[in-house]
Amino acid sequence: MFNTINNNVIKTLGIDTLPLEQQKEAMEKMGAIVYQEVILRVLELMTEEDKDEFEKLLEKNPDPETMFTFLGQKVSNVEEIVAEEAEKFRAESADIMSQIGN
Secondary structure, three states: OHHHHHHHHHHHOOOOOOOHHHHHHHHHHHHHHHHHHHHHHHHHHOOHHHHHHHHHHHHOOOOHHHHHHHHHHHOOOHHHHHHHHHHHHHHHHHHHHHHHHO
16 A cells, blocks of 8 residues: 555656656655655544554554555555645645746
8 A cells, every 4th residue: 555655646746757866855754744744644534542552553653555555445545645744845846846947
């Protein structure tokens, strides 16, 4: 699931045309922002019990694949949320860049 999400973010943000090394670097910088927004939205949809379980999972410092597998089990549309947040980030970034260019 994490690879699917990762590829979705890469494509949505338009960095899939960059060389692989630059894609990786961009994902490290931009991906953290997108993933943070995804987690905030998903937490709003989870029950208190699921939030407690997620907190315990985070304390174990899971890899991203484990974390997003858990989220996918608790929130059925997590991939849609990732796509929306990636698009939101892309649009905001494009808006900022257009303002800088003026």
